[in-house]
Amino acid sequence: MKKRGSHPVWSYFLAFFLLTSFVITSSMLLFLNYFAKSAGVEFTEENLFTAAIVTFGNAVFLSLICTAVDIFRRKVMVDRPVRAIVEAARRITNGDFSARISSKTALGASEGFEEIIGCFNTMAAELSGVETLRADFISNVSHELKTPMAVIQNYGTLLQDPELTDGQRAEYAKAITRQSRRLAGLVTNILKLDRLENQQIYPSAKRYNLGEQLAECLLQFEDTWEENGIDIETDIEEDVFIESDGELMSLVWSNLFSNALKFTETGGKVSLSLKTEGDLAVVRVSDTGCGISPEVRGHIFEKFYQGDTSHAAQGNGLGLALAKRVTDITGGEISVESEPGIGSTFTVKLGRAL
Amino acid sequence: MFQILVVEDDRDLNRSVCSFLNGSGYNAVGRLNAGDAYDALYENTFDLIVSDIMMPGIDGYEFAKTVRSLNQDIPILFMTARDDLTSKQRGYRIGIDDYMVKPIDLDELFLRIGALLRRAKIAASRKLEIGRLRLDMDGRTAVYDGEEIPMTAREFNILYKLLSYPDKTFTRTQLMDEFWDVGTDTAPRAVDVYMTKLRGKFDKCTEFELRTVHGLGYKAVLK
Numbered sequence: 259m260k261k262r263g264s265h266p267v268w269s270y271f272l273a274f275f276l277l278t279s280f281v282i283t284s285s286m287l288l289f290l291n292y293f294a295k296s297a298g299v300e301f302t303e304e305n306l307f308t309a310a311i312v313t314f315g316n317a318v319f320l321s322l323i324c325t326a327v328d329i330f331r332r333k334v335m336v337d338r339p340v341r342a343i344v345e346a347a348r349r350i351t352n353g354d355f356s357a358r359i360s361s362k363t364a365l366g367a368s369e370g371f372e373e374i375i376g377c378f379n380t381m382a383a384e385l386s387g388v389e390t391l392r393a394d395f396i397s398n399v400s401h402e403l404k405t406p407m408a409v410i411q412n413y414g415t416l417l418q419d420p421e422l423t424d425g426q427r428a429e430y431a432k433a434i435t436r437q438s439r440r441l442a443g444l445v446t447n448i449l450k451l452d453r454l455e456n457q458q459i460y461p462s463a464k465r466y467n468l469g470e471q472l473a474e475c476l477l478q479f480e481d482t483w484e485e486n487g488i489d490i491e492t493d494i495e496e497d498v499f500i501e502s503d504g505e506l507m508s509l510v511w512s513n514l515f516s517n518a519l520k521f522t523e524t525g526g527k528v529s530l531s532l533k534t535e536g537d538l539a540v541v542r543v544s545d546t547g548c549g550i551s552p553e554v555r556g557h558i559f560e561k562f563y564q565g566d567t568s569h570a571a572q573g574n575g576l577g578l579a580l581a582k583r584v585t586d587i588t589g590g591e592i593s594v595e596s597e598p599g600i601g602s603t604f605t606v607k608l609g610r611a612l
Numbered sequence: 613m614f615q616i617l618v619v620e621d622d623r624d625l626n627r628s629v630c631s632f633l634n635g636s637g638y639n640a641v642g643r644l645n646a647g648d649a650y651d652a653l654y655e656n657t658f659d660l661i662v663s664d665i666m667m668p669g670i671d672g673y674e675f676a677k678t679v680r681s682l683n684q685d686i687p688i689l690f691m692t693a694r695d696d697l698t699s700k701q702r703g704y705r706i707g708i709d710d711y712m713v714k715p716i717d718l719d720e721l722f723l724r725i726g727a728l729l730r731r732a733k734i735a736a737s738r739k740l741e742i743g744r745l746r747l748d749m750d751g752r753t754a755v756y757d758g759e760e761i762p763m764t765a766r767e768f769n770i771l772y773k774l775l776s777y778p779d780k781t782f783t784r785t786q787l788m789d790e791f792w793d794v795g796t797d798t799a800p801r802a803v804d805v806y807m808t809k810l811r812g813k814f815d816k817c818t819e820f821e822l823r824t825v826h827g828l829g830y831k832a833v834l835k
Contacts, residue, residue: 438715470785477783
């Protein structure tokens with residue numbers, strides 16, 4: 259690679275030479291002028307000629323020393339750290355996220371390099387974190403996608419056997435339906451999350467009645483709670499308005515409701531409340547389900563994290579990640595409180611439109 | 613038997629939807645593109661259309677628009693992979709009646725088609741008959757067992773709506789929005805008063821029951 263923007267040595271020398279010559283010549287002229295006037299001495303042409311040559315030689319010598327010192331200074335204070343940063347940046351460009359710049363590089367370097375190196379290392383650490391997440395995400399996605407596909411493929415093969423009894427046939431077909439439903443839900447959620455993360459849908463905020471939206475959303479699960487014998491309790495304050503993207507917010511509510519209903523046993527209770535607290539509209543969705551342990555709670559909003567593997571078949575570990583993402587985008591806040599064995603409460607706080 | 617036209621360019625999906633509908637008591641005809649669908653519509657009368665949006669050549673929007681311009685009443689259901697609000701809005705603006713996102717659940721498709729056909733019939737006749745109860749939208753009259761039950765226009769509208777969509781729960785605001793004048797500032801709780809009156813007037817009617825759903829809204833349940 260060509261050296262970036264560096265000038266040849268002679269240009270440094272020339273600069274120093276001009277500077278030294280200028281300084282020496284001016285000093286000499288001033289001094290001689292003053293000396294000649296006060297002492298009344300006259301200089302012969304020969305004297306002047308010798309003095310000029312010696313002075314010129316002196317200027318050349320001083321310039322050489324300055325150039326040498328400057329080249330050395332640049333090497334240590336600028337070139338060395340720049341080279342280290344460029345090298346590390348090139349490694350990161352090529353996908354090696356472990357590249358870091360040694361803090362020793364900053365020793366003796368010009369001011370500012372220490373800060374740049376610090377920033378660079380933070381950025382590299384951040385990038386390698388993202389990379390790990392991405393790798394985990396891909397392996398999770400492929401596992402979640404491939405499992406139902408494998409099941410479907412296997413049962414499809416099995417169904418081609420002409421010797422099957424009607425009972426077996428029905429059972430295999432049911433398994434295929436169940437797995438393809440799971441696959442469908444997963445693909446839909448991955449696409450939604452992807453769209454949210456790439457910010458292709460920007461929230462289009464409109465003022466609307468939050469209580470009404472919550473009621474309509476919860477009613478979509480009427481069949482579920484009737485089938486499973488779950489009691490519903492609602493406490494919705496009237497005329498609470500928010501200004502937000504209704505379609506996005508309904509993703510939050512439906513994920514919270516479906517979770518609450520999924521983890522609540524027959525005879526349990528799911529409650530929904532909407533209250534105002536100052537400028538905030540506070541939505542609480544509680545269940546009397548199995549609860550969430552503190553370890554699980556820390557990861558519950560992460561993609562593909564599933565606290566309870568026994569419920570894995572019913573969900574795909576993306577619902578809460580979606581809900582979290584939406585509240586982030588719309589400037590809300592989502593949190594969870596839970597006691598294992600007693601139940602969980604999810605709280606969403608949103609700015610109220612007055 | 614109801615005739616249903618299925619327009620969908622994926623051969624396997626088309627065939628599976630058609631055989632499901634044929635097995636569920638409908639007579640379904642499948643077409644792979646809008647051009648063939650137009651021909652089918654010329655040759656036969658259909659009671660309902662199920663259509664995809666993304667198709668080669670004429671797309672679903674264009675197809676639905678043409679059908680709507682020729683027939684105001686036929687229910688059209690979009691069955692599509694596009695789940696964004698803009699696509700839905702565009703569809704409903706053209707005048708479609710229902711929208712389902714792929715992959716569709718066949719059982720749900722069956723339910724929705726049933727509801728669409730029932731509503732189309734109610735809308736066409738503007739009359740509702742449930743056992744001994746007759747509601748007439750034009751005269752806003754309710755007759756039970758040969759005896760007219762006096763009702764205000766609002767009471768009638770609420771009941772008509774609830775009975776047009778049995779088992780569907782409406783929130784108070786949904787029951788209100790449709791009929792109340794926008795100017796009147798009635799709190800949603802006013803609906804509760806109307807429900808009490810309706811229950812009183814129809815207490816001897818055994819054909820249906822008006823149920824409160826957990827403080828969320830109301831629904832009519834047929835017996």
